[in-house]
Amino acid sequence: MAEQGGPAAQSKAVDESKVSAAELKKRAKADKQARRAAQKEQEGGPAEVAPATNGAHQEHLAQAQGVQQDQKGKVAHAKGLQQPKPSKQGGQEAKQDRGGPSQAQNIPLRSRAAPTAPSKELPKKDNTVVELLSHLYPIQRRPNLAGVSKDVHPAVLALGLQISTYEICGSSARCVAMLLAFKEAIQAYTTPRDTSLPRHLVSHHLSPQIDHLRSCRPLAESMGNAIRWLKKLIVELDPDKLEHEAKDFICEEIDRFVHERITVTDQAIAASARNQIRTGSVVLTYAKSAIVEKTVLQAHEQGTRFRVIVVDSRPLFEGKRLATSLMRAGLEVQYVPFSGLAHVVKDATLVLLGAHSMLSNGRLQSRVGTASIALQAHKADVPVIVCCESVKFSGKVALDSIVLNEIAPPEELLLSAVPEKPHTYPVGAATTAAVGKSAATGKDAPEDDEPAKLKTLHDWNSAANLRLLNPMYDITPAEYIRMVICEYGSVPPSSVPVVHRLANEGM
């Protein structure tokens, strides 16, 4: 553009007199505009497929790049009689020019450039943002590997996909899986010639892996603590160590970390918590916590006779998996949907909860719904015990569930089977509509003989002011928690910052 047209115009200008220079300018401008229009047509298609959020960012970036280019153009043709293009047009060209590489660099932060576009008839997608929680958007999930940076190790790629689709779910599981994937990535690393492993590994090799994982799903607190520990470990390595020794050392340390802070800790917590379960206890738990599962199974193996109530909720239905595994182990299990909470909490004698993280003001961040469970249990005078490894303890504080949270894609709230259109009888429509999430209904298409086709939740995009909110976590106030069991013992929630300093910062 600027650079191509420049030399030709310059030679012409040198040859001819000044009078025709104005003509030349006009001609050159017209040529450029024609060229721009042609290019736009060619690249206008693919460039505009990216949704508005992408486009907005790209435009902004492209404008910045366009400005850069203009400056270059000015410098290069200080003597040229061509006027520098207005930054906007330059920006557009720059966008088309650099569409490829800029997209590759931008995509890790936004994950909406997937070729699979659901029935998007609306031009804007911004109406999916719930204003109250706008600081938690955009939603970070990566459903496929489009546009991933080349630096990401395959093990980490695979892990990212598994995390994004909830194959690996739960903060301990994610932390362990992440560390194991990092082991592989570190083993595959080679130090460049003019730098040393401690200085180079973290910023140039580890960081892209972490960024990729972050783009698949926001990092859990345990993962954050583990990464901080790992970075500290690497940076403090002896630079004289041979590379393969250093890498082996790092991997051994990772193994030790996983063993000490998760595996052994889990056993210690389970041993301590199972003493809380006595004969005739009714243990209530929510969703699926690995540590609670271990505790309950160990208590069962010990021979204590008790029963378990599992409360479950939409959309993840993790409680069902827990109930299945407990059922297979031979326990007496009662399974209730979230609406049945008030009814079953009266029968419970103990509530065992898992954690995503414990905050420094004593509050518990856990799967959304936990706060309601703790509240109902507190009202019914049932003790609430949280089992949480110290690796999940955090220095953050939060006053409500809006400050720290993660928003999952609203599409997860859609029921998997397209439900039968409910009949417009005055008797509650729920009685005649399809039942359950996994029940396969015979009718996939809406009935055509109904005069008015009722919209279902699958049409939620068509309602301009409708938002679906799918938060993943909520914050339980410290007053509702009796005790937190970690590897350092059983502590009240007010001791969380002390344990955090001891375990995560004072190493």
Add this chain to the structure above:
Amino acid sequence: MPSSMVGQTPSLTGFLKSLKQNDIENSIELFISLLKRRQIKNSRPCAIATTHLLLRVVAEPKRKWDAQKLIARVRNVGRRLIAAQPREMAVGNIVRRVLGVIREVAERDEDPLTDSEFSGSASPITEEFQRPALPTRFSEFSPLHGAAAMPHNMHSGRPGTADSVSMDLGGTPQRPALLSTNASYAGQGPPGTSLFSILQHPQGRSPVATPPPGTQSPVTGPSPSRRAIGGEIPEKLDIKAEVIDGIKELQDELDVVDNQIAESALDHIHSNEIILTHTSSQTVQKFLLTAARKRKFTLFHAEAYPNNHEATHVTILNGAQGEDDSDERWKPLTSLGITVILIPDSAVFAPMSRINKVILAPHAVLANGSLLAAAGASTIALAAKTHHVPVVVLSGVYKLSPVYPFDTDELIEYGDPSKVVPFEEAEFTDKVDIVNPLYDWVDCDLVDLYITNLGGHAPSYLYRIVADHYRVEDIDLNAKLDAVAKKG
């Protein structure tokens, strides 16, 4: 089973249609089976069906009723209906309301006879006890009706004014100025009406009122001349016609209850409020729609999985249902510019710190101010209490039950476990106990305001409304009727 229902899914509309064709006993049986099979669910359809059925029972052709026989008949029918589905409290409420209507009509009939013993004055005075009915919002059979009408002279101590009273319906009599005013009633009658007139009832009308002896009751009658004749046969026709009128008033009340509740919407919802609600209640939707016409607010709508979530989704996307039979729906809130945010039930605690108000619709309201609402309401109310968010409950008076919740567990109905886990998952459903309660009991401490078709009340006031609408002797339908009454 009656042939008219063959080939259709049984429901309220089908039942109402079949009422016209079937004889009474069949209709009762049909309704009982609908209740037992839960093919007719939720308070309003049950209330509507009960009202229509009782109308048919009372209006039985070629049957002459006197008060006690009618009461016994309605009690019997009511007992059967309630036994069919004890947790459907609207059925019992309507039965008790109708019994109240009958008793009131009966008392009015008895008045001329009893008072003639006391008064000793000539029969023209019986005619004077007709009060011209002024236009009033209150049901003729509500005790508040008297508040809006010009009362006649009170018999006690003022025989002289009897002469100045005009007999026909148009004239308004002179009234001695009485001291007390009844400012406490919502509908203000003309100045000078008093509480005193309300309390002029014979014994048994209202458990909280102590009527002075020897006073007459205020009467309003569409046909004073009939009563003046005072024969046996006209009285019985009278009772039937009047009770039928009363039941029709009940039907009208059921029709307009949502509109009346929605009238106070603008008083309670203001701009930029964030409101939380749950389930697909049409009352709440209409309430919010009325407010949405003038105010912009945000609504968090919890979906009430697994029993009501599909209806909730349909209501959010398509709008509240119109009249029970039609396909027309009201506009959805989103089309009026209201931001509606659908959240799963587990997420009610999370945004509660930002919510200004919680609006619930109950299944039934109990005499002490506590309520039964769709499952999940208890969690919502508790979370609201924790964050000091006011909880507003919208319910018509027909949902208000005189039953006191001694055992709250007994009031909870359980639903289909296959909605939680389908029966195809055989191992799971076999070995795991799946519980799906349909309702939650919410204590009266958690509710801040009740909005009924009579206006807004604190939970502590509901006992008065119960007293106004139901008679003590009707609360327990299994009790034996009075020995004296049985004779008649």
